[in-house]
Amino acid sequence: MTKLTINVAAEYSATPLGRHSKHGKFSGQRFRDDFLIPALQEYDQIIIDFDGVAGLPSSFLEEAFGGLIRRNAITVSDFFKRVKIQATMPSLMLAHDRISRYVNAARVVA
Secondary structure: EEEEEEEHHHHHHOOOOOOOOOOOOOOOHHHHHHHHHHHHOOOOOEEEEEOOOOOOHHHHHHHHHHHHHHHHOOOHHHHHHHHHEEOHHHHHHOHHHHHHHHHHHHHHOO
């Protein structure tokens, strides 16, 4: 099984922000399109490490992760099997629950 860890703060931005690319260069859309989708195409399991980010705006998380489902980049069941969310900082530990809600909600829309 091939595995990749993406440390968001180190490899993308310590301040991810915004839904679409027009909202800034560290948007959820860009993270999804430039990081998540290529990683899912190449690796069996992806670990998203949020330690070190200053915060996780809902617009960023919803577009990055809910957008995977809406764009048919991955199914909901495969998402939960292949994508793991990692955060040890107390302020970021809720990211897993928020992302789960966005992914499940996107299933209804997709």
